[in-house]
């Protein structure tokens with residue numbers, strides 16, 4: 076499929092081919108689904124909403140519900156005030172959510188709709204029932220990416236909902252970056268294991284990986300509650316996981332309610348999970364439980380057992396900044412050499428972090444933000460690597476270059492494991508290592524002559 080890709084790289088400023096990112100509203104929609112009883116609302120045309128819902132459904136294999144302002148030519152000319160007011164009226168009377176989380180699209184942003192003003196008008200006009208909430212985030216797709224859309228909606232939770240009663244509670248807020256429901260469950264497992272009271276916001280576990288009961292629930296009995304969102308202002312600490320996804324929200328909460336924030340990398344791999352567990356331990360003022368130490372020990376054992384296969388292997392990585400940064404550190408810890416790391420999301424901080432992580436193992440690492448998979452492919456043609464790590468879109472590059480490929484990040488549309496098995500924490504790191512070594516072994520089993528195929532590795 077990509078056999079026409081040449082090795083000749085031409086610098087492109089205004090063109091992205093096979094971009095390693097998608098629309099901001101997708102992230103806002105995903106974050107909203109992590110709030111109990113929340114209806115995500117797309118303020119724009121139907122096409123945007125349909126695409127965003129289907130993209131999430133393809134990754135999570137669950138129906139994703141969201142409403143739309145259904146712009147037509149009239150709204151494009153005269154603005155979307157009437158559409159949003161009618162939408163809110165319909166949403167509350169038909170679907171009865173506790174909260175509507177409005178996000179904008181390119182069109183409503185270009186028109187310049189003033190969403191807070193529209194929400195106020197709707198509220199004053201009696202279109203928002205007593206006790207129900209409407210919040211919003213600006214998510215134009217001509218800026219940022221799905222990750223910044225997620226970040227903007229998490230910040231909206233703070234802006235609209237967090238309250239300070241003046242009494243600090245013995246609770247920690249945990250803002251997960253964009254991770255899968257299975258990963259959110261793993262974050263909760265670690266926090267519960269350490270023994271700390273926490274509020275996880277958002278929380279998509281049991282929302283986008285619901286058990287099959289034979290009964291459809293538009294609002295699953297899961298997710299962060301509105302009361303928990305309000306109570307975030309009384310916690311004594313916020314731990315943010317994933318700098319791009321949650322720094323803004325943590326800083327807003329500190330400013331608004333004086334809750335100090337600590338932002339760290341997503342707990343992917345050994346070092347980042349150690350840092351998260353340590354932050355939980357310090358906050359809880361407790362010892363790390365023996366069983367958790369054993370889990371860590373099993374990871375270290377697996378790393379040392381497999382080091383003969385991972386050592387010195389060159390890796391190409393692409394995906395979202397928070398994911399790729401943490402994974403780059405993990406592959407360095409495995410003795411591998413990151414050769415190139417790219418993201419489609421703009422922001423030079425990504426390039427600085429990758430270079431800092433790789434400074435001792437590969438100071439010449441190719442680190443690029445606001446880049447694309449086409450460039451990654453061309454670069455690999457000039458600088459062959461041993462492994463490719465990235466989302467589903469990487470499979471075509473892997474096929475063309477005959478590379479072992481590990482699926483990681485968002486979206487993964489052609490496998491199901493990410494729904495059930497976390498990649499965060501020590502167990503997640505073991506799974507990642509298993510996937511990496513399996514990819515190497517599978518290639519060898521496929522390609523080695525019969526007399527060299529090993530039964531035991």
Ligand code: SF4
Nearest residue numbers: 098123126180181216
């Ligand atoms: S790029 Fe803009 S117009 Fe296109 S689907 Fe995304 S939000 Fe909608």
